[in-house]
Amino acid sequence: MAKTRSIYVCQNCGASQPKWMGRCPVCQAWDTLVEERQEPARPAGQTAKPTPLTPLAQAGQHPEPRLPSGLCELDRVLGGGLVAGMAVVVGGEPGIGKSTLMLQLAASLSTAQRRVLYVSAEESAAQVGLRARRLGLGGQGVDLLAETALEPVLEQIARGGHGVVIVDSIQALRSADLAGAPGSVGQVRHCAAELTARAKVGGAPLLMVGHVTKDGALAGPRVLEHMVDTVLHFESEPAMRLRLLRAVKNRFGATDEVGVFEMGENGLRPVGDPSAALLAHRPGDAPGSVVCAALGGTRPLLVEVQALVSPSGLATPRRQALGVDQGRLAMLAAVLAIHAGLELAGCDIFVNVAGGVKLIEPAADLAVAAAIASSLRGRPVPQDVVCFGEVGLAGELRAVGRLRARLAEAARHGFGRAVTAGGESPANHSIELVAASRLAQALELLWP
Structure with missing residues (x-):
C-alpha cells in the first residue's frame, strides 16, 4: 500500500518542491514554502464508487434538525x-x-x-x-x-x-x-x-x-x-x-x-436587550454624542457614537476612529468641510463607538457626521433623536435597508424622532420620521 509523503507548497504561487527551501525557485518569494501531505495516486484502472444524483427540486425538503x-x-x-x-x-x-x-x-x-x-x-x-x-x-x-x-x-x-x-x-x-x-x-x-x-x-x-x-x-x-x-x-x-x-x-x-x-x-x-445595555451609560446633554440605529445581522441595535473635535498643533491633523472604518472617517470629515461648511482643517477628530461595537454598515455615516458637528459646535444633539443614513461624496443622504425595524427599536426605547434619508412610513407612529435629502439639511434639522 502506497504511503503518503510530504511536499512543500509555496503559499504565494502554488508551486510544489520535494524539500524545504528558504526561497521559492518559481516566484522568488522568501519563506513561503510550507509542508503538506500528498496522498498516493489511485492505481490504474481503479475507479471511485459513483455518487447518486439528487434532483434540485427534492434537495432540502427536510431541513436538518x-x-x-x-x-x-x-x-x-x-x-x-x-x-x-x-x-x-x-x-x-x-x-x-x-x-x-x-x-x-x-x-x-x-x-x-x-x-x-x-x-x-x-x-x-x-x-x-x-x-x-x-x-x-x-x-x-x-x-x-x-x-x-x-x-x-x-x-x-x-x-x-x-x-x-x-x-x-x-x-x-x-x-x-x-x-x-x-x-x-x-x-x-x-x-x-x-x-x-x-x-x-x-x-x-x-x-x-x-x-x-x-x-x-x-x-x-x-x-x-x-x-x-x-x-x-x-x-x-x-x-x-x-x-x-x-x-x-x-x-x-x-x-x-x-x-x-x-x-x-x-x-x-x-x-x-443589547440596545439598553449599550445605552446604559450614555451621558445626558453632552456634545459629540449621537445614537445610531444600526443593524447587527437581522437584529436592530441602538449604539452611541461619540466624537471629539479639538484644535490640532500638528501640520497634519489626526483622524482616529474606534469602531468605524478609518478611511470612512476621513471621507466624512472632507464631506463636512466641503458640503456643510465646517472648519475642520486645523482640528483633530476622534470617533469612538461606545461598548466596543464595530459598525461595518454605511448607515452609521450620518450619526458619525452629526457627532463631529455636535462636538465642533459645542451643541448637544437632543436626547430623543436617533440618526442613521449613508452619506455620499456629493453631500447627499441615501436611504438604508430595514427602516421599519430600526424605527421600531428606537421607539421601543423612548426615542421620539429619527433623522434619516427617508423611506417607507414607519409601522409604529410613536416616533416621528424626519427626512433629509442632503447632509447639510440634516444638520439644520438637528439644530433648527
Missing part, C-alpha cells in the same frame, strides 16, 4: 442551534472569553443521554476543572481529554458515544504525520481537515477554538475558514464588559448576525 445550545445568543448567531456534522471555528483576542464560552456550552449540552468530548490542548484537565468550579458549572456529562496529539483525539472520536466535540484549540494540536511544529500552516490545515472529515462522517457537531493574529484574522492558513461551515468571531476588548459574537461565515444561517454577552464572575451571560 437543530440542537439548541442552551445559550440563546449563541443560537441566534448559529442560525437556530447546532446542526449534525457541522464544523465551527470560534476566534477572538486572547482573554476575551473563547474558552469560557466553550466550557459553558459543553456544560449546557451535556446530559445523561448526550455526552460532550472536550479536548483541551492548551490546559491540563485540572486547570479546566478549576475553571468549571469557578464558573459554577456541573458538567457531569462532559469528558475531558487533555491531549496535544491529533491521533488519540481521532481515536476517541471514532469510538463514538459523544454528541458534541469541542477542541481548544486547533493551533495547539499536532499530527505525527507532519514534521512541523504545532500552529504551523501545514499542521493547522491537516488537523482541521481530519477533524472536520471525522465530524461529517460521525455526525457530531465540531467546535474548534482558533487563535488570531495581531491584525485580528484567524491564525493559520486561509483555507481553514473555507473548510469549516461556520466562523464566529468575538469582538470588543477583553477589558470591556460586553462581548459581541459575530458570524463571519455561516452555511446554516445568516452572516453578520450578532450575539451579545456580558462577562461576569460566573462567565458569559446572554444579554436579552
Whole structure:
C-alpha cells in the first residue's frame, strides 16, 4: 500500500518542491514554502464508487434538525442551534472569553443521554476543572481529554458515544504525520481537515477554538475558514464588559448576525436587550454624542457614537476612529468641510463607538457626521433623536435597508424622532420620521 509523503507548497504561487527551501525557485518569494501531505495516486484502472444524483427540486425538503445550545445568543448567531456534522471555528483576542464560552456550552449540552468530548490542548484537565468550579458549572456529562496529539483525539472520536466535540484549540494540536511544529500552516490545515472529515462522517457537531493574529484574522492558513461551515468571531476588548459574537461565515444561517454577552464572575451571560445595555451609560446633554440605529445581522441595535473635535498643533491633523472604518472617517470629515461648511482643517477628530461595537454598515455615516458637528459646535444633539443614513461624496443622504425595524427599536426605547434619508412610513407612529435629502439639511434639522 502506497504511503503518503510530504511536499512543500509555496503559499504565494502554488508551486510544489520535494524539500524545504528558504526561497521559492518559481516566484522568488522568501519563506513561503510550507509542508503538506500528498496522498498516493489511485492505481490504474481503479475507479471511485459513483455518487447518486439528487434532483434540485427534492434537495432540502427536510431541513436538518437543530440542537439548541442552551445559550440563546449563541443560537441566534448559529442560525437556530447546532446542526449534525457541522464544523465551527470560534476566534477572538486572547482573554476575551473563547474558552469560557466553550466550557459553558459543553456544560449546557451535556446530559445523561448526550455526552460532550472536550479536548483541551492548551490546559491540563485540572486547570479546566478549576475553571468549571469557578464558573459554577456541573458538567457531569462532559469528558475531558487533555491531549496535544491529533491521533488519540481521532481515536476517541471514532469510538463514538459523544454528541458534541469541542477542541481548544486547533493551533495547539499536532499530527505525527507532519514534521512541523504545532500552529504551523501545514499542521493547522491537516488537523482541521481530519477533524472536520471525522465530524461529517460521525455526525457530531465540531467546535474548534482558533487563535488570531495581531491584525485580528484567524491564525493559520486561509483555507481553514473555507473548510469549516461556520466562523464566529468575538469582538470588543477583553477589558470591556460586553462581548459581541459575530458570524463571519455561516452555511446554516445568516452572516453578520450578532450575539451579545456580558462577562461576569460566573462567565458569559446572554444579554436579552443589547440596545439598553449599550445605552446604559450614555451621558445626558453632552456634545459629540449621537445614537445610531444600526443593524447587527437581522437584529436592530441602538449604539452611541461619540466624537471629539479639538484644535490640532500638528501640520497634519489626526483622524482616529474606534469602531468605524478609518478611511470612512476621513471621507466624512472632507464631506463636512466641503458640503456643510465646517472648519475642520486645523482640528483633530476622534470617533469612538461606545461598548466596543464595530459598525461595518454605511448607515452609521450620518450619526458619525452629526457627532463631529455636535462636538465642533459645542451643541448637544437632543436626547430623543436617533440618526442613521449613508452619506455620499456629493453631500447627499441615501436611504438604508430595514427602516421599519430600526424605527421600531428606537421607539421601543423612548426615542421620539429619527433623522434619516427617508423611506417607507414607519409601522409604529410613536416616533416621528424626519427626512433629509442632503447632509447639510440634516444638520439644520438637528439644530433648527
